[in-house]
Amino acid sequence: MEYITTTHLRTKSSQLVQSLKKGTRVSLIHRSKVVGIIEPVTNPPKKFDAEKFKQLVKSLNLPKTTYAQRGKIYRAHLMKKYGKGLS
Numbered sequence: 001m002e003y004i005t006t007t008h009l010r011t012k013s014s015q016l017v018q019s020l021k022k023g024t025r026v027s028l029i030h031r032s033k034v035v036g037i038i039e040p041v042t043n044p045p046k047k048f049d050a051e052k053f054k055q056l057v058k059s060l061n062l063p064k065t066t067y068a069q070r071g072k073i074y075r076a077h078l079m080k081k082y083g084k085g086l087s
Contacts, residue, residue, distance in 0.1 A: 003039075061086040 004016055004026055019026055020040040028036040065073070 003029050003034075006030045006035075 002024070004012060006028065009016070016026060016038070020038070023040055025037055025039040026039055027034050
Protein backbone atom coordinates (compact mmCIF):
# COMPACT_ATOMS: atom_id res chain seq x y z
CA MET A 1 0.00 0.00 0.00
CA GLU A 2 1.66 3.19 -1.18
CA TYR A 3 -1.29 5.53 -0.80
CA ILE A 4 -4.67 5.72 0.91
CA THR A 5 -7.55 8.12 0.39
CA THR A 6 -9.41 9.81 3.19
CA THR A 7 -12.56 7.87 2.32
CA HIS A 8 -10.72 4.54 2.57
CA LEU A 9 -9.22 5.26 6.00
CA ARG A 10 -12.17 3.56 7.71
CA THR A 11 -12.52 0.56 5.44
CA LYS A 12 -8.85 -0.22 4.81
CA SER A 13 -7.43 0.55 8.23
CA SER A 14 -6.19 -3.02 8.72
CA GLN A 15 -4.21 -2.81 5.46
CA LEU A 16 -2.80 0.53 6.60
CA VAL A 17 -1.65 -0.98 9.89
CA GLN A 18 -0.03 -3.92 8.08
CA SER A 19 1.83 -1.53 5.77
CA LEU A 20 3.05 0.53 8.71
CA LYS A 21 4.24 -2.62 10.51
CA LYS A 22 6.26 -3.50 7.42
CA GLY A 23 7.91 -0.08 7.64
CA THR A 24 6.46 1.51 4.51
CA ARG A 25 5.36 5.12 4.27
CA VAL A 26 1.82 5.76 3.05
CA SER A 27 0.67 8.92 1.28
CA LEU A 28 -2.69 10.33 2.38
CA ILE A 29 -4.75 11.61 -0.56
CA HIS A 30 -7.71 14.00 -0.26
CA ARG A 31 -9.50 15.25 -3.37
CA SER A 32 -6.75 14.02 -5.70
CA LYS A 33 -4.00 15.82 -3.81
CA VAL A 34 -1.42 14.42 -1.41
CA VAL A 35 -2.10 16.14 1.90
CA GLY A 36 0.24 14.17 4.12
CA ILE A 37 2.40 11.17 4.72
CA ILE A 38 1.71 8.50 7.31
CA GLU A 39 4.90 6.81 8.45
CA PRO A 40 5.71 4.21 11.12
CA VAL A 41 7.21 5.16 14.45
CA THR A 42 10.99 5.11 14.27
CA ASN A 43 11.74 4.79 17.99
CA PRO A 44 9.36 2.73 20.10
CA PRO A 45 8.38 4.51 23.32
CA LYS A 46 10.29 3.56 26.46
CA LYS A 47 8.55 1.31 28.93
CA PHE A 48 7.53 2.84 32.24
CA ASP A 49 9.85 1.84 35.07
CA ALA A 50 7.89 2.04 38.32
CA GLU A 51 10.92 1.56 40.56
CA LYS A 52 12.85 4.37 38.89
CA PHE A 53 9.79 6.63 39.16
CA LYS A 54 9.41 5.76 42.84
CA GLN A 55 13.04 6.71 43.48
CA LEU A 56 12.59 9.96 41.60
CA VAL A 57 9.52 10.93 43.63
CA LYS A 58 11.32 10.02 46.83
CA SER A 59 14.30 12.20 45.86
CA LEU A 60 11.96 15.21 45.41
CA ASN A 61 11.03 14.94 49.11
CA LEU A 62 7.57 16.44 48.61
CA PRO A 63 5.39 17.10 51.66
CA LYS A 64 2.53 14.67 52.25
CA THR A 65 -0.93 16.16 51.79
CA THR A 66 -4.41 14.90 52.59
CA TYR A 67 -7.27 14.80 50.11
CA ALA A 68 -8.81 17.84 51.81
CA GLN A 69 -5.56 19.82 51.51
CA ARG A 70 -5.22 18.88 47.83
CA GLY A 71 -8.82 19.93 47.22
CA LYS A 72 -8.24 23.27 48.92
CA ILE A 73 -5.05 23.93 46.92
CA TYR A 74 -6.80 22.94 43.68
CA ARG A 75 -9.81 25.16 44.44
CA ALA A 76 -7.48 28.11 45.13
CA HIS A 77 -5.72 27.45 41.82
CA LEU A 78 -9.04 27.41 39.94
CA MET A 79 -10.16 30.63 41.62
CA LYS A 80 -6.90 32.31 40.67
CA LYS A 81 -7.11 31.07 37.08
CA TYR A 82 -10.84 31.50 36.33
CA GLY A 83 -12.24 33.82 39.02
CA LYS A 84 -15.36 33.68 41.16
CA GLY A 85 -17.73 32.46 38.43
CA LEU A 86 -16.74 28.85 39.10
CA SER A 87 -19.33 26.58 40.68
